[in-house]
Amino acid sequence: MSASLAPECNEVKEKYDTCFLKWYSEKYLRGAASSENNECAALFKNYQKCLGVALKQRGIDKLLDEARDDNKENDAVYLGRKYVSSTRSTRRGRSGVCPSLLALSVLAALIFAFFLTLIVMGTTVDTVKSSITV
């Protein structure tokens, strides 16, 4: 069995894993499992007692909470959008693609305007020069 993230829990983890796999293949997969009568429950409790401490020490309990919050956030974003209406289903891409497209087109417009000014200025200078020479 692969190791536990906390080496001190390896022994209890292994007992539980072996029990679980046996139960899963012999009972659950054959439709003979019930939700109450689980022979691995006691082993699982021991294992969790050990693992809970390790998860706290390593700050993984906090990571788990964050992952749960993130889920809520994603649901709020994507489910919320789905409900808006199907005609706006492209919104997901819009927030990403449009700002950069917008920036590019503004940039292109600026460059264009710059050259336009140059040309206009160039021609005025030319006309002024030619008027002077004349």
Next chain:
Amino acid sequence: MVLTHTTNHTYTHPFPTVTLAYFLRYCSPHLNPFAKHVLSTDTISSHIDPDTGRLHTTRIHLKKSRLPPAVFKLLPVSITGGNEANKASYILETSVVDMREGWMSTESRNLNFVGVLSVIEKQVYTVPKQQETQPTAGTTDVETTVVFRSRLGDKIRGRLGAAPAQQEDGANSGGFFARLGARGIQRSIESLASSKTVDQLGKSREGMGIILERLRQSGVMGVLEVVRRARERSVENA
């Protein structure tokens, strides 16, 4: 920004065996040579829903980092959290098995580095339609969807609630070059990670294949015996 990758595969093994192989896949490097990057596996919850009879399981895996090295080079140490030795990531795996209806649905996501890159892999294992009458014979279909999302430079926390509106505000603040740069990096991280994951999906499939073959040859108790012997040997050597 989001990048999605979907693949389909059919295992030539019956559905119950495939679900068992799923739980066994990180069991031991002796069993699955493609699981050497998995450092540990822990179950944090497991219960049967009394109404539906579905088995819900949550596990945490510690894997050597799945962030490709190129991504690490791209980022400052303050974000990646340091050197090679630290490059391990916690993966949260949730799965639901419904033996009566013949499907298993799984989801894996990384717990750290989510600000740099979040990878969510979803798999749905099903008994093909024409075999529903005898689920113990035949094949199993699996659809894998991986979603890559980099939120580097985005405000992640504290915008629960009116999220869509605020997100667009956030995207429009700051100069465009800053924004363009952040988007560009996000996109490169996503595509780098995506091409690496496509390789890895092949390996994970091969790993499942090896376990399935072992299960076919010697059954679950045989497999557990192999694992037990391998462990005893490693204890003796140590």
